[in-house]
Amino acid sequence: MPNPTAAMIVIGDEILSGRTRDSNMHHLAGQLTSVGIDLKEVRVVGDEHGTIIAAVQQLAKVYDSVFTSGGIGPTHDDITADCIAAAFNKYIDVRDDARAILAEHYAKSGTELNEARLRMARIPDDATLIDNPVSAAPGFKLENVHVMAGVPAVFEAMVASVLPTLTGGAPLISRTLRIDRGEGDIAGPLGQVARDYPALSIGSYPFQKDGKYGAHIVIRGNDAAAIDAAIGALEKIFL
Amino acid sequence: MPNPTAAMIVIGDEILSGRTRDSNMHHLAGQLTSVGIDLKEVRVVGDEHGTIIAAVQQLAKVYDSVFTSGGIGPTHDDITADCIAAAFNKYIDVRDDARAILAEHYAKSGTELNEARLRMARIPDDATLIDNPVSAAPGFKLENVHVMAGVPAVFEAMVASVLPTLTGGAPLISRTLRIDRGEGDIAGPLGQVARDYPALSIGSYPFQKDGKYGAHIVIRGNDAAAIDAAIGALEKIFL
Known part of the structure; x- marks a missing residue:
């Protein structure tokens, strides 16, 4: 039986402008290979709704699973969660389970859970949260798409959270x-x-x-x- | 007037398996930004004819120029030149101008220009050669696609050869x-x-x-x- 297949979408203008050197692709590639999942394609796209939605819809159809990196922080250029919801025609808003995680995290440091930080609790309906042991704000899985942070330490921690849930093939x-x-x-x-x-x-x-x-x-x-x-x-x- | 747009295709199983960490994307991104060309999308694909041809055809249609990296060496897994020819329906074989460059280069070191090395002189009809000051074997440009080597030192030298030929926009x-x-x-x-x-x-x-x-x-x-x-x-x- 052939191994399960995967694709990755790296999201962020800063990669395409050359400002930031992506390291998440190399990390995910090695991790997937180690569990017998074949990474078949990676796309790097900018912070644009239409481009992100199209890439998600195309790749989710072709490959067994898709992994995204980037665009789930609190600022105006963090649009990944909304794009994933749009790609699968799901409603998205601040969700109670994600809000509770953030509330607990920020209470510890006495930081205000303001409107911007609450953006990180915007999770599409029917999505499952992905644990973020580094900075609390969760990723999520919707259909066969795993949505994760761009900051490498957080991305890598989320990959570690997700990896045991995946069905691997024969390790290469x-x-x-x-x-x-x-x-x-x-x-x-x-x-x-x-x-x-x-x-x-x-x-x-x-x-x-x-x-x-x-x-x-x-x-x-x-x-x-x-x-x-x-x-x-x-x-x-x-x- | 908006800046010219570009896409890149990184070709190679070794990137997707996590064996090799790509550095060409980051290099090209910075170089294009410096001359006012907006890199809008990067795709990393494996050494598979169908995948490479599809990516070339799709991206060449959408963006002003496309740059590829990898798969133009002498071994059996170097299939990029043939894929580019197929993507544009061009005849490809060993071409005299490319053969002359290789012959001169290998004569210097007394190395035989054998059948395998001659593969690197396979250039599609109507393509323009791209100078390779590092190891002689040329890249080429066909339509709006620039085909370059995967080895970083060679890729970077080819980018330097190509950059002055591109029409840039207002540098960002x-x-x-x-x-x-x-x-x-x-x-x-x-x-x-x-x-x-x-x-x-x-x-x-x-x-x-x-x-x-x-x-x-x-x-x-x-x-x-x-x-x-x-x-x-x-x-x-x-x-």
């Missing part, structure tokens, strides 16, 4: 072979090995170090014996 | 104001300033340092006087 097995020759010399025999093992994903990632060329050959799949055999075939040719 | 002016208060306290007045200056893009990027909350307010636009006025309005409220 991965082995890497380093070959200290130029990719142009590796490519011919490597292509033959790739054809011999069509069920494996074989990638070649070239590097240059101290003026010498080489490549890391990464072989991934679910069948450990086939991976070992393919690695053995390459070692016989190149080492 | 950006000013940042640091406010040492929680976003929840900033959000209300900030939203009012955002409504007062609808032509400006105003973003709030929270941080937490040494247990204290704050946010960087980034105001971007083409009108320096309006940006100064908005910054002044915020300073009056918060500083």
Whole structure:
């Protein structure tokens, strides 16, 4: 059985302008791979209603699950929750369960739960809250879309909250072979090995170090014996 | 007149599996912003013909220019050039101008220009070559799509080759104001300033340092006087 599939939507003008370097994609990719879920596509979009809604609707239809990052804070440019509600035609307003979480959190520090902070309790009908152990304001899951914060520490904590709830597949097995020759010399025999093992994903990632060329050959799949055999075939040719 | 728009397609299973952390998106975003081109969307896709072709066709139609990264090396998993040709229904084979560049490059080091390396001279009909001062194998431009390497040093050199050929817009002016208060306290007045200056893009990027909350307010636009006025309005409220 093929692994479950996933897509991610990174939301934020600051990523597209080059102001901020996204790190959430790399984190989620590694986490999903570790539980046997194949991340198939990532889209980075700006803070625009139409673009976000279209991306959510398209990807939620194609992939088993979707993960979003960004746009759920208290300021005017935080529009993700409203876009998710619109994408699934759900009513959205401040919800009591989310408000209670915020009220308890801010009471501890004597911070006022003002109108802006209450925006973070806007949760669509039928959504399930996602725990935020860092700064309380919850994410949520609606249909197959998991809506999470953009701040990396919060995003990563939310991913940790969500991961045990996901149905993973067979965790991908991965082995890497380093070959200290130029990719142009590796490519011919490597292509033959790739054809011999069509069920494996074989990638070649070239590097240059101290003026010498080489490549890391990464072989991934679910069948450990086939991976070992393919690695053995390459070692016989190149080492 | 609005700025020209752009999209990027990052191609490679290694990004989606979490093996490799992409850095090309952040680099391109900053470079395009510096010449007044608005990067509006990025898609990260795997090494699959159908997915790559669909992304190229969709984005090339919507945005003024498209930039791709990855998949133009000599190995079997390098399929980008063929996908671009297919996306625009162009014939592709080893082209004499690209072969001459490779022949000259490999002659210098006494390296054989074998069949695998010749794959890097596969260029679609009607495409213009993009100079690669790092490792010779060229990128290319077909229609409004710029096809570049995934290795960051090569990608960045190709971006530098391409940038002077692009028609930029008014370079975006950006000013940042640091406010040492929680976003929840900033959000209300900030939203009012955002409504007062609808032509400006105003973003709030929270941080937490040494247990204290704050946010960087980034105001971007083409009108320096309006940006100064908005910054002044915020300073009056918060500083």
